[in-house]
Amino acid sequence: MPPFVATAVAHPNIALIKYWGNRDHELRIPENGSISFNLDGLYTKTSVRFDPSIEKDTLCINDQIMDGPDLRRVSQFLRYINGISGKHYFADVKSENNFPISAGIASSAAAFAALSLAATKAAGLDMSEIELSRIARRGSGSACRSIPEGFVEWKPGRDDEDSYAISIAPTNHWDLVDVIAVVKGKHKSIGSTAGHTFARTSPIQKARVADAPRRLALGRDAILQKDFSALAEIVEIDSNLMHAVMMTSNPTLLYWEPATISIMKAVAIWRQSGIPACYTLDAGPNVHVIVLSSYITEIKNRILELPGIENILVAPVGGAAKFID
Amino acid sequence: MPPFVATAVAHPNIALIKYWGNRDHELRIPENGSISFNLDGLYTKTSVRFDPSIEKDTLCINDQIMDGPDLRRVSQFLRYINGISGKHYFADVKSENNFPISAGIASSAAAFAALSLAATKAAGLDMSEIELSRIARRGSGSACRSIPEGFVEWKPGRDDEDSYAISIAPTNHWDLVDVIAVVKGKHKSIGSTAGHTFARTSPIQKARVADAPRRLALGRDAILQKDFSALAEIVEIDSNLMHAVMMTSNPTLLYWEPATISIMKAVAIWRQSGIPACYTLDAGPNVHVIVLSSYITEIKNRILELPGIENILVAPVGGAAKFID
Numbered sequence: 164m165p166p167f168v169a170t171a172v173a174h175p176n177i178a179l180i181k182y183w184g185n186r187d188h189e190l191r192i193p194e195n196g197s198i199s200f201n202l203d204g205l206y207t208k209t210s211v212r213f214d215p216s217i218e219k220d221t222l223c224i225n226d227q228i229m230d231g232p233d234l235r236r237v238s239q240f241l242r243y244i245n246g247i248s249g250k251h252y253f254a255d256v257k258s259e260n261n262f263p264i265s266a267g268i269a270s271s272a273a274a275f276a277a278l279s280l281a282a283t284k285a286a287g288l289d290m291s292e293i294e295l296s297r298i299a300r301r302g303s304g305s306a307c308r309s310i311p312e313g314f315v316e317w318k319p320g321r322d323d324e325d326s327y328a329i330s331i332a333p334t335n336h337w338d339l340v341d342v343i344a345v346v347k348g349k350h351k352s353i354g355s356t357a358g359h360t361f362a363r364t365s366p367i368q369k370a371r372v373a374d375a376p377r378r379l380a381l382g383r384d385a386i387l388q389k390d391f392s393a394l395a396e397i398v399e400i401d402s403n404l405m406h407a408v409m410m411t412s413n414p415t416l417l418y419w420e421p422a423t424i425s426i427m428k429a430v431a432i433w434r435q436s437g438i439p440a441c442y443t444l445d446a447g448p449n450v451h452v453i454v455l456s457s458y459i460t461e462i463k464n465r466i467l468e469l470p471g472i473e474n475i476l477v478a479p480v481g482g483a484a485k486f487i488d
Numbered sequence: 489m490p491p492f493v494a495t496a497v498a499h500p501n502i503a504l505i506k507y508w509g510n511r512d513h514e515l516r517i518p519e520n521g522s523i524s525f526n527l528d529g530l531y532t533k534t535s536v537r538f539d540p541s542i543e544k545d546t547l548c549i550n551d552q553i554m555d556g557p558d559l560r561r562v563s564q565f566l567r568y569i570n571g572i573s574g575k576h577y578f579a580d581v582k583s584e585n586n587f588p589i590s591a592g593i594a595s596s597a598a599a600f601a602a603l604s605l606a607a608t609k610a611a612g613l614d615m616s617e618i619e620l621s622r623i624a625r626r627g628s629g630s631a632c633r634s635i636p637e638g639f640v641e642w643k644p645g646r647d648d649e650d651s652y653a654i655s656i657a658p659t660n661h662w663d664l665v666d667v668i669a670v671v672k673g674k675h676k677s678i679g680s681t682a683g684h685t686f687a688r689t690s691p692i693q694k695a696r697v698a699d700a701p702r703r704l705a706l707g708r709d710a711i712l713q714k715d716f717s718a719l720a721e722i723v724e725i726d727s728n729l730m731h732a733v734m735m736t737s738n739p740t741l742l743y744w745e746p747a748t749i750s751i752m753k754a755v756a757i758w759r760q761s762g763i764p765a766c767y768t769l770d771a772g773p774n775v776h777v778i779v780l781s782s783y784i785t786e787i788k789n790r791i792l793e794l795p796g797i798e799n800i801l802v803a804p805v806g807g808a809a810k811f812i813d
Contacts, residue, residue, distance in 0.1 A: 367695045403736050407733075413725075422746065425746050
């Protein structure tokens with residue numbers, strides 16, 4: 164019997180309205196919906212080879228053979244795919260990022276989106292976009308948002324069937340860009356998967372979740388109407404709300420570094436002076452400065468004048484995850 | 489008829505469980521209770537002279553004649569005292585701080601506590617501590633906590649009658665010290681009086697307020713039992729909760745500076761290594777590092793190694809506001 168092989172690529176995404184905290188940790192059903200756009204130019208490329216002749220999974224990321232928690236997480240996901248296909252083979256998985264993992268860009272979203280496509284195809288499954296988004300969600304919650312193209316909303320749902328992401332506007336809808344200020348220093352002492360489990364220990368998580376439909380409506384409308392000023396206001400509040408929950412949970416998660424504050428305060432001042440820019444932060448110290456594409460150079464130069472910046476990545480709105488082989 | 493003169497001194501205080509947001513702005517009835525200790529060594533000294541022969545109030549702070557909003561706020565307060573005493577005289581008010589106002593230490597608490605004592609005495613009123621605390625609250629909410637001695641709890645109450653502060657432990661109960669790291673840079677673009685009015689625009693203020701009785705109980709018990717580790721945990725969460733509300737209100741209040749983050753993160757690490765220290769922040773970028781007094785030198789030296797520190801003030805637990813003349 165021949166091996167079954169497929170390769171896919173997917174972009175990471177940046178959430179404008181954030182996901183933090185699960186209703187169901189194992190199924191990764193989120194407590195609230197979220198909205199993001201895919202990050203063009205940054206990608207993970209993953210090949211999966213289900214091979215009836217091998218006796219355990221292997222995982223190679225950026226030419227490095229992985230074991231421990233990374234391999235276990237991928238193996239668990241592959242068993243889930245085996246369950247769908249009914250073919251219980253182990254696999255060789257080979258993955259490459261074109262962005263440094265050490266840069267603190269969330270890599271699990273792109274990784275599990277690409278893995279979902281490659282693994283289902285290699286397993287002989289023909290999946291709809293919604294099915295792929297649901298499958299990707301099982302690997303890493305925000306991976307479900309890296310399946311559809313452009314601007315994406317994850318409808319939280321209540322169970323495995325109805326929790327998935329859809330495109331709310333195509334890639335070319337609005338020329339936003341994520342100018343990522345990578346901040347010097349250590350990154351991510353606590354990853355998102357663990358972090359999500361702490362969310363409910365914060366006395367304000369319930370209020371944040373209860374208010375989410377309002378923020379989602381404001382964010383969605385601002386995107387559909389291309390209203391930067393409305394988008395900026397709700398994006399910054401939403402990012403601050405997520406970090407508010409993090410810094411009031413047990414254990415306390417304070418992801419910000421001194422440079423993080425410098426950039427956040429500078430962006431607010433720049434916007435007051437008329438530049439269409441706003442900030443949003445993932446579970447880490449880097450600041451994602453969202454701007455209209457005509458302001459990329461201006462914003463890059465301004466960020467580089469601030470202290471504590473390691474480097475800058477620029478990512479326009481990206482397309483859907485796709486097969487390349 | 490002779491002038492009526494009195495002088496009083498009061499300390500500022502540092503809240504361990506914070507006050508942010510009013511149920512009634514005019515009466516300064518807070519949405520939640522708070523716990524603080526007075527800051528010995530720092531004080532405001534205020535003399536009030538009610539004089540039947542003058543035709544308007546004067547206010548002199550640190551030898552500078554004040555008018556505008558500062559004078560108006562004091563005049564409004566003096567009219568309130570006039571209403572209690574039934575003697576409708578204007579007054580000369582002279583006040584001195586022994587700490588630089590520019591240092592960003594909340595000065596209105598000490599100012600209105602001292603003014604309450606001096607003005608009521610000068611008006612011929614003989615007030616109980618509870619009455620004085622209620623009166624001081626009308627000038628500046630947290631001033632009510634600078635009236636009683638030592639460790640103080642402000643019972644929020646629901647109206648003017650039942651909203652006041654009492655001492656929950658005397659000055660010598662526990663040798664805590666506030667090591668105040670004054671951070672370089674501009675201070676307080678938006679003062680507390682204005683800030684309190686924004687609290688309810690944050691989607692998490694209600695949850696913060698609803699959870700306050702739990703935090704107050706934890707803080708009170710930790711103080712009464714002198715349990716530093718329990719105190720540290722709830723003090724940091726409570727400070728972060730207040731700043732979480734600030735940074736998610738409209739307008740957004742982000743008081744932190746880069747050095748603020750450096751100190752917060754350093755203090756958390758120091759505590760993990762066994763040093764009894766925790767941080768708390770008022771409506772500004774300075775970090776109040778609460779430590780047992782035997783660690784003052786150690787903590788001062790460590791803070792001075794961090795970037796962006798302007799200077800350090802050290803304040804043990806202080807006594808009640810008192811007459812000196």
